[in-house]
Amino acid sequence: xxxxxxxxxxxxxxKMSDSGRIALVEESKPKPGVGQVLMRVRASSLNARxxxxxxxxxxVPTGRVPLSDGAGVIEEIGPGVTRFKVGDRVVNSFxxxxxxxxxxxxxxxxxxxxxxxxxxxxxxxQQGLVMxxxxxxxxxxxxxxxxxxTAWSAVAGVGAGDTVLIQGTxxxxxxxxxxxxxxxxxxxxxxxxxxKAERLIELGASDVLNYATMPDWxxxxxALTNGRGADVVxxxxxxxxxxxxxxxVAYRGVISLVGHLAHDTTGMNLLDFSYSGATLRTIGGGSxxxxxxxxxxxxxxxxxxxxxxxFPFLEAPAAVSYMEQGAYFGKVVISH
Ligand SMILES: NC(=O)c1ccc[n+]([C@@H]2O[C@H](COP(=O)([O-])OP(=O)(O)OC[C@H]3O[C@@H](n4cnc5c(N)ncnc54)[C@H](OP(=O)(O)O)[C@@H]3O)[C@@H](O)[C@H]2O)c1
Numbered sequence: 001x002x003x004x005x006x007x008x009x010x011x012x013x014x015k016m017s018d019s020g021r022i023a024l025v026e027e028s029k030p031k032p033g034v035g036q037v038l039m040r041v042r043a044s045s046l047n048a049r050x051x052x053x054x055x056x057x058x059x060v061p062t063g064r065v066p067l068s069d070g071a072g073v074i075e076e077i078g079p080g081v082t083r084f085k086v087g088d089r090v091v092n093s094f095x096x097x098x099x100x101x102x103x104x105x106x107x108x109x110x111x112x113x114x115x116x117x118x119x120x121x122x123x124x125x126q127q128g129l130v131m132x133x134x135x136x137x138x139x140x141x142x143x144x145x146x147x148x149x150t151a152w153s154a155v156a157g158v159g160a161g162d163t164v165l166i167q168g169t170x171x172x173x174x175x176x177x178x179x180x181x182x183x184x185x186x187x188x189x190x191x192x193x194x195x196k197a198e199r200l201i202e203l204g205a206s207d208v209l210n211y212a213t214m215p216d217w218x219x220x221x222x223a224l225t226n227g228r229g230a231d232v233v234x235x236x237x238x239x240x241x242x243x244x245x246x247x248x249v250a251y252r253g254v255i256s257l258v259g260h261l262a263h264d265t266t267g268m269n270l271l272d273f274s275y276s277g278a279t280l281r282t283i284g285g286g287s288x289x290x291x292x293x294x295x296x297x298x299x300x301x302x303x304x305x306x307x308x309x310x311f312p313f314l315e316a317p318a319a320v321s322y323m324e325q326g327a328y329f330g331k332v333v334i335s336h
Contacts, residue, residue, distance in 0.1 A: 013119035032078035070117030071141035100289030147171030149286035154256035160184030218247025237262030306330030
């Protein structure tokens, strides 16, 4: 156990250890330089991608601070900072250097290439942050950078009268449900757990299909839409779901390829895909301006992220284990 002895100068962080797990360390509190701010991190959230790095599927250097998402308060500003003042409640952009417009290169990402958010303080360039939606608390805002902005990109262009298909009840899918409903669309949802169906309906899904017991769920989506199919399919399964996503998508619709959670690989029949007339859109999070645009919609509709459970900072390893068990609905968050 690391005890924080001097909070004026010291802070605690979790870092990737040799064993690939996370370990608590005490280190010096950083000072903001030109254009930088010191942020007291008040919450961070976990995403599927963090698990891939924590269990070794993506290599991450020892000593890296994990997690891509954090919310907190500005405690100090460096020279030349104009975007924020002390006391502002802020959340990070998933891509620290993609500010808007088309993304020209993948860029560096938290947890993989840069130290992430599982720490008490972060010094960061002012350009990497935006103001939190006013009605959200820190635990809610900390869910926005990765999952919510990805969902925002995945349902981009959806409007009233459209039908959106979401898959499963993870972070991205539930944000896609909420954002599509806010845009006036109908949402059809899938899940492998009967117990989650009622909660999906409460969140605004019109219909829920069990993808575990109904392998032809694509045809079922078509049946529920008078043969038309879903205008946008948010695919989180990848190779294991893409065939059914093609079966489910409306002629000339869009499949937003977000994730690769389905390991039972069936892959894609290119002829079926051509006949669908659909566009396959790969999603890579979103820019800072996507985050700002989404936050305006979240505020206007007073949307609240679906949080499954909040763990205290020192119990971060337990939060990771809880995620690994996979029994959650929505987001797993750490309160710092
Ligand atoms: N491209 C990007 O920018 C981007 C950004 C964020 C995430 N991702 C990727 O998107 C995926 C989802 O991320 P997340 O953070 O939302 O994950 P998550 O919160 O861990 O989602 C877990 C849920 O996904 C559902 N699921 C698992 N296998 C499924 C399958 N075969 N078919 C349908 N649903 C399935 C399950 O829902 P039920 O329990 O209801 O069955 C499970 O509870 C991951 O692969 C992640 O790496 C990509």
